Amino acid sequence: MTECDNESNEKLESLDIPFTTRRTLRSSLIKRGSRSRSKASGRKTVSFSSQNSDAKISNVRDCWNYMQTGSELVKLRGINRHFRRFFSLDADLSHIRWTPTNKKPHRARIAINDIREIRLGKNTELLRASEETFTDLQEECLFSIIYGDHYETLDLIATSGDDANIWVTGLMALTSNKYERKPSITQFANLRERWIESVFDEADFLKSGYINEDTAYKTIIQMNSRISPYRLSSKIKRRIQEVRVCRI
Incomplete structure (x- = not known):
């Protein structure tokens, strides 16, 4: 830091x-x-x-x-x-x-x-x-x-x-x-990134650096209840698939 x-x-x-x-x-x-x-x-x-x-x-x-x-x-x-x-x-x-x-x-x-x-x-x-x-x-x-x-x-x-x-x-x-009365786009992005990181850290109860698909889904819904559940589920599955492909 x-x-x-x-x-x-x-x-x-x-x-x-x-x-x-x-x-x-x-x-x-x-x-x-x-x-x-x-x-x-x-x-x-x-x-x-x-x-x-x-x-x-x-x-x-x-x-x-x-x-x-x-x-x-x-x-x-x-x-x-x-x-x-x-x-x-x-x-x-x-x-x-x-x-x-x-x-x-x-x-x-x-x-x-x-x-x-x-x-x-x-x-x-x-x-x-x-x-x-x-x-x-x-x-x-x-x-x-x-x-x-x-x-x-x-x-x-x-x-x-x-x-x-x-x-x-x-x-x-x-x-x-x-x-700084008018935070810059970069400052907002940094605040948002740190906040999101802290939310996912709290969701990782075991502090393993990993959360399962269900926990990820619930955590994101908690952060933004307006997001489409179907769209979110599809994005999570797609991201998991991308990670698996990269590991092969």
């Missing part, structure tokens, strides 16, 4: 952002089980547990993995217009998308490269205007994505401060100046 790779990994492991005290959202918009409030406050590194996941989030990669699994957020379109949507980050870290939607799939997504800013709390016109309507919204559950050439706004409400922090941290890691 090169010195640059070490530096990059250190950055990924130690993203600092100012976290507020995290509480579960108490609102008619989102009805979930209660949880204890965190007593910690101030400036912290990324280390918290998600309400929707038993796995501890301890670094940026954990945030990305969580975002790729996806979570439910409330999407605000107006003071009286709010919609539950399932948001996820693409396996290649290139887009965030949401479902269900009446829009065409390519319109129900935002390219990471198009994101201009991530705002915490009530920091957009819509969220400030909705303050009187939704009086019980915790500010740490709110965040906004500013994107596109016309600086459009996507206002979101997470189920808890923890969930909001995961999304904000992951998006900041992909878009902030600390990570």
